[in-house]
Structure formats: structure tokens, C-alpha cells
Amino acid sequence: MLKTYQEINEKIKKGQVVVVTAEEIIDLVAEKGTQWVAREIDVVTTATFGPMCSTGAFINFGHADPPIKMAKVWLNDVPAYTGIAAVDAYIGATELSETQGLSYGGAHVIEDLIMGKSVKLKAVAYGTDCYPRKDIETHITKDDINQAYLYNPRNSYQNYCVAVNSSDRTIFTYMGTLLPKIGNATYSSAGQLSPLLNDPYYRTIGIGTRIFLAGAIGYVAWEGTQHNPVQERAPHGIPMSSAGTLALIGDLKQMSTNYIRAANFYRYGTTIYVGVGIPIPILDEEMVEFVKVSDAEIYTTIIDYGVPRRSRPMLGKVSYGELRSGEITIKGKNVPTAPLSSYAKAREIANVLKSLIREGKFLLQEPIERLSLERTFKPLEISREGI
């Protein structure tokens, strides 16, 4: 090994670290070669900013007098889950308001809390000897409550498919508005800037890795749900469709709405744009080989969302280079492409993380456990009871 985490962190503390983004490294490797880069560059910053439904926050409200063991809880009329201790709750991004329907959801509650806005808290209970209160209605801000941290079961997908619609009608999906007869194609990955596409076998991104999460310091907590490392891979190791995922954790109170935003997909519901930045240490030449990949070399799969089934037809493979050109060819037809994740924001986050590391404000954390390379992604079969 050329460099260790400890050596890189010493350089960060002394202000001598050399950091570039996953975009800048591409030309640098082409110009100076793998050996030079492995020696001279210490850290490459990666980032993504896209809609990530599997996001939510744990909140502890503190105890009222007399106290209550909340059985049902609402934040701005959005139900939160409180089937845990008395005043703990989890608010998920896609949970919808009971009064505003599809236009306001858990994502907006999280955004309001981050912005410092006052949020209406309502709870009911059955009452116990130790928690006699049966209902409560009050207002909270992030400064009034105890812990408030995001725990996102699935963020930062390692690649994602391209969505098209072969049916005769426009469909409205979490991949945006898909026009009939393959009238457009949408995709959602930062490609060459995306964290897990720059560390395809999870060598440096693992449990315990310190990250930038929506403006705060966060950590990789676990493998993400639906983590699917056995996805088909190209010779350089990068999966050809959605593969690995990360469960992320970070302090809501330190976050900024510049890097996390509530969203609403027409006729789908609410979700949240999450900004994630992950530093990759250049430990040796193998890491250079991983981070040097460009959009032209990263492929993904075109999926037909016009077929409303679990296994949707695959209509071929395409590179992010082609997708970014604004037009791809499907079945001989030229189809305009559009991203759903913001490349401009991903680039901004990669640069912010680069500055934080250069200024000695962000140290690298070696993973304490690696993510699985064998996990499979199982479907849900519908079985009759007892079988």
C-alpha cells in the first residue's frame, strides 16, 4: 500500500493534503498517468444530489408534564411512526399529509425543521399509570427538541436505470413524467461523480465511513436496503444497473436546505433530494483505476416503465456520456434524455467537501466493516397463509 488513512489524515491536519474531485481526476490521470496520480493525489471527492425516497428522521420530542406515551403522532398533519419509546418518532420522507394530500409530506416536515420553522406536533395516547396524558398539541422547532437525526435506509444508489415508456399514454412516475411511445428518457445518477461508481467494490466506502450528508457530517451506518452487489458488472467492475446502496446517518440540526430539498413528483407523491459527498482516499494505484472512470465508460440499463410489473422489459444499455449528450437511440428512434438528479449540485458538493478537507475540517474515517459483495436482492412472493 502506498498510503494509509493515518498518513492522509496527518497531511489533512498539516494542511498539506492534495484533494481533487472525481471529475477533475479524469483528465489528471489521462495527462499524468496512474502512478503519478497514486503518488501525488491523496483524496478524491465524490458526490450526488438526487431524489432519495428512503430517507427519514428520528426525533425525540422531550417529555411534557404530565407525560405522554405517544401512540399516534402527527407533524404538520403528516403521520410519523412512534411505535418505539414514549416520545421517540420516525418521520419518513414519502409519508403524506392527511390534510394536504400529495403536495406536502414527511420530506417537507424535514425541510421545515432544517429551516428552523415551527412545526405543529399532535399526539394521542391511551394513557398509563406512568404516562397519564392522553393527547397533546403544541409546536416545535429543531432547537426545542432533543435528538433529531436523519437515518436513511437507502441512499446513494450505485447506478440506476434509465426510464422510458412504450405505452400509448403519458405516465407519471418517481422517474418523472414519461411521454408515450418512448417520447423521452430520464435518468438519475451523478455518473462519474457518484460515490459508489468510484469505488465499485466498496474498498473505502463501508460501515463507519465519514461523509458529508446534506451539509452536516454524517456516517455510513450500514449497507443500504436492497443492496445488490451481485448485479452484472462491466470489465472495469462498475455495475450496469442499480447495485450497491448505503444507509446513512447524520445530524438534522446541522443540515442546510442548500443540500437537501423536499420534492414532489406529479401523481406519485413526495420524496426528498439528498446531497451526499463521500471522500475516497487514494491508497494505491488500484484506487486510481477506480476513480478515473468517466461518463463515457459507465453504462446503465434502459427500462420500460410502460409495463407496470416488477420485471419490466430491458431495452438495452447506454453510457452516461450518451445520456448527457441529450439524445439516445432506442429501437432506431432518437429519444431526448433528461436527468432527475442535479449534476450542478453534485459538483458543488464535491467542491465543498474538497474545501473542507483542504482546510483541515474533515478527516477521513477508515471503514470498520466492509459492505457485502455477496448479498442478493430478493423479490416478495405472494404466498397463501401457512404455506
Added chain:
Amino acid sequence: MAKRKVVLTYPPEQVDKPITYHLVKDFDLVINILRAEIREEETGRMVLEIEGDEEKIEQGLKFLRNRSIDVQEAARDILLDEEKCVDCGACTAVCLPKALHLNTGTWKLEFDKEKCIFCELCARSCPLKIIEVAF
């Protein structure tokens, strides 16, 4: 004499019909095509400024509706709140005339109003709900 600005949405089977000819010839209207996005076998859109006798305009619009062409009063403006925009690009997926497009250098959203046909698809496709239609 009256003047109206309308957005016509054509079903694919009407795209090849010379409807502006009929508006001029049969209803004695002055037609100014402000924007048009018409492709064979696809839903088409056209923004027209129509000038003529009030009653004749109504008859003309009725003629269109009878041919399954949707007629709407044209929006005056499409307003994008650039401060709040995160440049995701979701709106560009539905903007067929490419009025909304991403700059391929900065990857920031650009809005070329000259190309807008006021179809309003961007407003509902914007995940942040920061595109507004002004009437």
C-alpha cells in the same frame, strides 16, 4: 374586432389536418401562429393569436373542439423561481421545444422563453414546484 390567444392541443389523428386554413377561409379570421410543436403521429401543440369578429372566433373555436382539438386560453407567462432551482433537469424531460434545457458546461438550468409554447407541462413536472403558470 376581437383578439384572443389560445393553445391548441391536437390528438395525433388531427396533426395532419390543415385547420388554420379553415379558420381563415371559413370563419374569416386573421391567424398568427406564435408557436407550433407538431410532429407526425404525436400529440401536437400550437399557440395562436386569433383576430376577427367575436362571434366568428367563437364559431372557429367550436369548429376546432368538434374535431377533438383541445382549446385553452394561452398562459401569459411561465415563471421559474431561479433562486430555489436545484438544476435537477426534471422539467427538461417534458419540454419538447427545449425552451428549458441544461447548459452542458455548467449543468445549470437555462430558460429560453422565445422557444416556449406555453404547454405548462414543466409546471407539474417540477419536483420542487417552483415553476408557475401566470394567466
